[in-house]
Amino acid sequence: MSGFCTIxxxxxxGDFGPRVTVPATVxxxxxxxxxxxxxxxxxxxxTPFLHNIPASVRARLQPVQADGVIAMDEKPxxxxxxxxxxxxxxxxxxxxxxxxxxCVSAGNTGALMVLGRRVLxxxxxxxxxxxxSAVPTQAGHCYMLDLGANVDCCAEHLLQFAIMxxxxxxxxxxxxxPRVGLLNIGQEAIKGNEQVKLASMLISTYGRLNYIGYxxxxxxxxxxxxxVVCDGFVGNIALKSSxxxxxxxxxxxxxxxxxxxxxxxxxWLARPLLRELGQQLDPARRNGASLLGLQGIVVKSHGGAxxxxxxxxxxxxxxxxxxxxxxRISEQLAASLA
Amino acid sequence: MSGFCTIxxxxxxGDFGPRVTVPATVxxxxxxxxxxxxxxxxxxxxTPFLHNIPASVRARLQPVQADGVIAMDEKPxxxxxxxxxxxxxxxxxxxxxxxxxxCVSAGNTGALMVLGRRVLxxxxxxxxxxxxSAVPTQAGHCYMLDLGANVDCCAEHLLQFAIMxxxxxxxxxxxxxPRVGLLNIGQEAIKGNEQVKLASMLISTYGRLNYIGYxxxxxxxxxxxxxVVCDGFVGNIALKSSxxxxxxxxxxxxxxxxxxxxxxxxxWLARPLLRELGQQLDPARRNGASLLGLQGIVVKSHGGAxxxxxxxxxxxxxxxxxxxxxxRISEQLAASLA
Numbered sequence: 040m041s042g043f044c045t046i047x048x049x050x051x052x053g054d055f056g057p058r059v060t061v062p063a064t065v066x067x068x069x070x071x072x073x074x075x076x077x078x079x080x081x082x083x084x085x086t087p088f089l090h091n092i093p094a095s096v097r098a099r100l101q102p103v104q105a106d107g108v109i110a111m112d113e114k115p116x117x118x119x120x121x122x123x124x125x126x127x128x129x130x131x132x133x134x135x136x137x138x139x140x141x142c143v144s145a146g147n148t149g150a151l152m153v154l155g156r157r158v159l160x161x162x163x164x165x166x167x168x169x170x171x172s173a174v175p176t177q178a179g180h181c182y183m184l185d186l187g188a189n190v191d192c193c194a195e196h197l198l199q200f201a202i203m204x205x206x207x208x209x210x211x212x213x214x215x216x217p218r219v220g221l222l223n224i225g226q227e228a229i230k231g232n233e234q235v236k237l238a239s240m241l242i243s244t245y246g247r248l249n250y251i252g253y254x255x256x257x258x259x260x261x262x263x264x265x266x267v268v269c270d271g272f273v274g275n276i277a278l279k280s281s282x283x284x285x286x287x288x289x290x291x292x293x294x295x296x297x298x299x300x301x302x303x304x305x306x307w308l309a310r311p312l313l314r315e316l317g318q319q320l321d322p323a324r325r326n327g328a329s330l331l332g333l334q335g336i337v338v339k340s341h342g343g344a345x346x347x348x349x350x351x352x353x354x355x356x357x358x359x360x361x362x363x364x365x366x367r368i369s370e371q372l373a374a375s376l377a
Numbered sequence: 378m379s380g381f382c383t384i385x386x387x388x389x390x391g392d393f394g395p396r397v398t399v400p401a402t403v404x405x406x407x408x409x410x411x412x413x414x415x416x417x418x419x420x421x422x423x424t425p426f427l428h429n430i431p432a433s434v435r436a437r438l439q440p441v442q443a444d445g446v447i448a449m450d451e452k453p454x455x456x457x458x459x460x461x462x463x464x465x466x467x468x469x470x471x472x473x474x475x476x477x478x479x480c481v482s483a484g485n486t487g488a489l490m491v492l493g494r495r496v497l498x499x500x501x502x503x504x505x506x507x508x509x510s511a512v513p514t515q516a517g518h519c520y521m522l523d524l525g526a527n528v529d530c531c532a533e534h535l536l537q538f539a540i541m542x543x544x545x546x547x548x549x550x551x552x553x554x555p556r557v558g559l560l561n562i563g564q565e566a567i568k569g570n571e572q573v574k575l576a577s578m579l580i581s582t583y584g585r586l587n588y589i590g591y592x593x594x595x596x597x598x599x600x601x602x603x604x605v606v607c608d609g610f611v612g613n614i615a616l617k618s619s620x621x622x623x624x625x626x627x628x629x630x631x632x633x634x635x636x637x638x639x640x641x642x643x644x645w646l647a648r649p650l651l652r653e654l655g656q657q658l659d660p661a662r663r664n665g666a667s668l669l670g671l672q673g674i675v676v677k678s679h680g681g682a683x684x685x686x687x688x689x690x691x692x693x694x695x696x697x698x699x700x701x702x703x704x705r706i707s708e709q710l711a712a713s714l715a
Contacts, residue, residue, distance in 0.1 A: 177628050187562050190570040224525050224613040232528040232610055256617025260625040272570055273614055275562040276607075279594025280615040281622040287598040288626045290515050308643055 043073040044360050046353065047139035050080035051108045051126040052146025054343050057085035060145065063349035065089075068096045070350075071357065077139055079103045080126040105129040109150045111342055118150030119157065127151065131158040134335040141336035141356040143327070145344050152188055155330055155337050162365060164372035165332040167192075169200050170271070170339065171207060172328040174278065178262030182208050186328060187275035197221065197238035197268055198245060203331040204266035205248050206371050210362035212265070220254035220264030222273060234270070242268075247375055327352030329359065331368070336360055381411040382698050384691065385477035388418035389446045389464040390484025392681050395423035398483065401687035403427075406434045408688075409695060415477055417441045418464040443467040447488045449680055456488030457495065465489065469496040472673040479674035479694040481665070483682050490526055493668055493675050500703060502710035503670040505530075507538050508609070508677070509545060510666040512616065516600030520546050524666060525613035535559065535576035535606055536583060541669040542604035543586050544709050548700035550603070558592035558602030560611060572608070580606075585713055665690030667697065669706070674698055 046067075050060045057080065064076050072095075078085065082102045092100070107125035109118045122128040127146050133139040135158050144151055148170070156168060171184035184200050185192070192200075201219050208217035221242065223235050235253075242250045254263050256277060269277070326348075330337040336359045340352035384405075388398045395418065402414050410433075416423065420440045430438070445463035447456045460466040465484050471477040473496050482489055486508070494506060509522035522538050523530070530538075539557050546555035559580065561573050573591075580588045592601050594615060607615070664686075668675040674697045678690035 175625065175629075177625055190562065222614060224528065224610055225617075256614040256619075257621030257624065259618060260621035269614075272562055273611055276560060276594040276611055276615050277618040279563075280597060281594075281618050283595030283598035284619040284622045285626060286595065287513065287515055288623060291513075305643070305646055 043075065044141075044357065045075040045077060045139045046356055046360070047077045047079060047103075047130040047133040047142045048353070049127045049130045049142065049144035049146055050078045050085050051105075052144040052342075053340065053349070054111065054145075055345075056080075057088055059344065059346050059349050061085045061088035063346045063353065064100065065092055065096060066346070066350055067353040068099050069093075074357065075099045075101065077101045077103050077130070077133055079105050079130040079133070081106065081108070103129060103133070109147050111147050113147055113150060115147075115149035115153040118147060119153045122150070122154045122157070128154055128158065131155055131335075131337070134337070135159050140360040141338065143338045143340060143349075143352050143356050145340035145342055145349060145352070147342075148187070148339060151330065151337065151339055155333050155335075159333040159335040159337070162332055162334055162369050162372070165199050165203070165368070167196055167199075168330045168332040169203060170274075170328050171204060171331050172278070173326050174259060174267070174281075176260050176262035181259065181262065181265050181267055183259065183267040183269070183274060183278065184331065185269065185271035185274050186278055187271045188330070189271040191272075192234065192270035194234055194237035194241050197234070197270065198241045199332070201242050201248055201250070201266065201268045202245075202371055202375075203368050204268060206368045207329070207331060207359075207364055208265050210364050210367050211358050214265055216249040217265035218251045218263070219248045219266045219268060220251050220258065222259070222267055222269035222277070223253040223255065225253075225255045238268075245375065247371070327355040329355065329364075331364070334365060336365060381413070382479075382695065383413040383415060383477045384694055384698070385415045385417055385441075385468040385471040385480045386691070387465045387468045387480065387482035387484055388416045388423050389443075390482040390680075391678065391687070392449065392483075393683075394418075395426055397682060397684050397687050399423045399426035401684045401691065402438060403430055403434060404684070404688055405691040406437050407431075412695065413437045413439065415439045415441050415468070415471055417443050417468040417471070419444065419446070441467060441471070447485050449485050451485055451488060453485075453487035453491040456485060457491045460488070460492045460495070466492055466496065469493055469673075469675070472675070473497050478698040479676065481676045481678060481687075481690050481694050483678035483680055483687060483690070485680075486525070486677060489668065489675065489677055493671050493673075497671040497673040497675070500670055500672055500707050500710070503537050503541070503706070505534055505537075506668045506670040507541060508612075508666050509542060509669050510616070511664050512597060512605070512619075514598050514600035519597065519600065519603050519605055521597065521605040521607070521612060521616065522669065523607065523609040523612050524616055525609045526668070527609040529610075530572065530608035532572055532575035532579050535572070535608065536579045537670070539580050539586055539588070539604065539606045540583070540709055540713075541706050542606060544706045545667070545669060545697075545702055546603050548702050548705050549696050552603055554587040555603035556589045556601070557586045557604045557606060558589050558596065560597070560605055560607035560615070561591040561593065563591075563593045576606075583713065585709070665693040667693065667702075669702070672703060674703060 105126040130142045169185035170188045173180040174183045327338040327340045338356040443464040468480045507523035508526045511518040512521045665676040665678045676694040
């Protein structure tokens with residue numbers, strides 16, 4: 040990282056809370072000498088994990104007290120009511136107040152959505168935040184959005200997702216003209232629903248994207264597009280299905296390998312490879328997902344993230360800060376209105 | 378198979394036409410001594426593939442001339458206009474006339490949908506046909522529908538899919554009370570769209586199904602349900618995504634294996650296992666998909682199906698004939714109205 044930045048971390052979020060977030064914070068501070076982290080939550084609960092930290096790191100770790108915690112299964116409406124003094128609410132407020140450049144949380148996605156929207160507000164020209172994540176492909180990875188923030192999207196929302204995804208890919212991956220594909224069904228009876236057909240027309244007409252048209256489910260992983268656009272219902276199910284399949288493959292490989300002594304031996308030899316692969320193919324667990332469309336950077340780590348995965352989410356937040364993704368999205372939107 | 382049955386096969390359908398359909402037909406006749414196949418198409422084009430067939434098989438293979446062929450990329454509306462004297466149209470008509478108990482085609486899905494609906498008509502109480510296929514799971518397989526016949530479904534359609542899928546699983550797999558799950562998104566902001574919430578209420582209220590509620594994308598492959606219900610847009614994308622991932626896994630395994638000499642050797646040893654696995658995980662290519670909801674049995678083989686896969690589609694048709702799936706669906710619907 041060139042220069043300095045400050046990130047606010049919701050220490051209480053996720054299935055493991057401070058047990059994962061605090062060590063991941065310490066490691067990130069070791070990785071990035073210019074980084075400062077405001078660690079938000081019940082300070083008493085995370086001090087046990089702050090032993091034996093070098094002074095140079097400890098100096099850049101700023102605990103911030105917040106009494107409230109939003110449970111993983113708490114309803115968004117409830118989270119919104121009690122949001123103010125929760126670890127998540129305070130972390131987001133630090134971003135809104137300019138005291139941090141990004142917020143990272145492994146907490147409740149619904150709460151993150153509604154609080155993020157209220158505290159940080161939407162970018163001008165964007166109606167709804169979208170969840171985006173890097174998904175592995177045969178060519179490397181692509182960015183897919185929305186992954187579950189919006190279950191009923193109209194064509195205009197899909198256009199906004201396309202713009203945001205394209206800008207993010209340009210910024211973070213330095214791809215000059217990211218190929219944007221719209222997820223649809225192929226050769227079947229009626230090609231796509233009305234909303235997708237209309238969105239395709241809107242994206243074509245918009246003209247400022249490298250729009251490659253419709254892509255199908257299998258094209259996501261073949262690497263046909265750099266940005267895959269879909270509504271949150273479809274995106275969430277496609278992503279979770281793909282995680283399910285990669286787990287199925289691992290299980291089936293185990294069974295197939297296990298059938299004879301020779302195969303069991305092969306399986307034993309191949310074990311590290313399979314583990315490596317399983318990790319690569321579980322994007323939600325491995326990488327953070329970003330909330331795009333807000334006036335600020337918010338990265339969501341998987342609820343079950345371990346220390347390494349929470350660390351990847353911090354890395355992602357830093358990359359977005361460095362490339363100033365929200366400002367770039369705003370500029371793109373402003374340019375297209377001008 | 379107990380007893381005798383007659384199947385009509387669209388010899389011209391699929392990417393390879395008679396080159397695949399005729400040898401698959403001959404092999405099926407060898408497998409099932411009580412089977413008769415009416416092979417529909419341009420007889421001249423498939424006679425070259427009828428060499429050296431035992432007389433006992435040849436006697437049960439009845440060529441039926443049809444001049445027209447529906448192209449793989451032909452629009453459904455166009456197929457409907459020219460349908461009458463095409464190989465697909467004639468094969469379906471044989472079922473409608475009671476001269477065959479099922480129709481198998483590897484042709485254009487859209488054409489199969491619209492012609493099937495016109496020639497065979499819908500079952501009383503079912504509004505739209507649905508495409509169903511067996512999908513591999515950690516526990517074996519489940520049936521998933523709809524896989525692309527209907528892009529905009531209402532809650533009532535999803536209830537009908539649930540009923541049809543449950544009856545099919547009872548009949549073909551002999552599962553007494555198949556667990557029916559409704560595909561939805563999980564912990565995210567807003568749980569599911571309106572149509573899915575309403576469908577869940579309808580299925581619960583219907584009361585005659587073993588309804589287990591919502592399941593998520595990864596649950597499909599974990600084997601949580603015997604029947605997975607979703608609209609055709611979502612189902613198609615989930616299925617194609619999962620095919621894409623299984624191809625990605627194979628490719629990544631190759632790369633991971635190939636990195637060192639030791640790993641290359643391992644890869645070479647593991648090759649047959651990986652091929653076996655790849656086949657298992659490509660349900661659309663491997664198994665046929667059935668069109669449920671028509672007054673007749675229609676099985677769609679993958680357009681790119683090879684001889685073995687087209688043979689699986691014939692097997693599926695025979696299983697459905699044996700269990701009289703459409704009659705069972707009618708009875709279930711009649712019972713629930715009584």
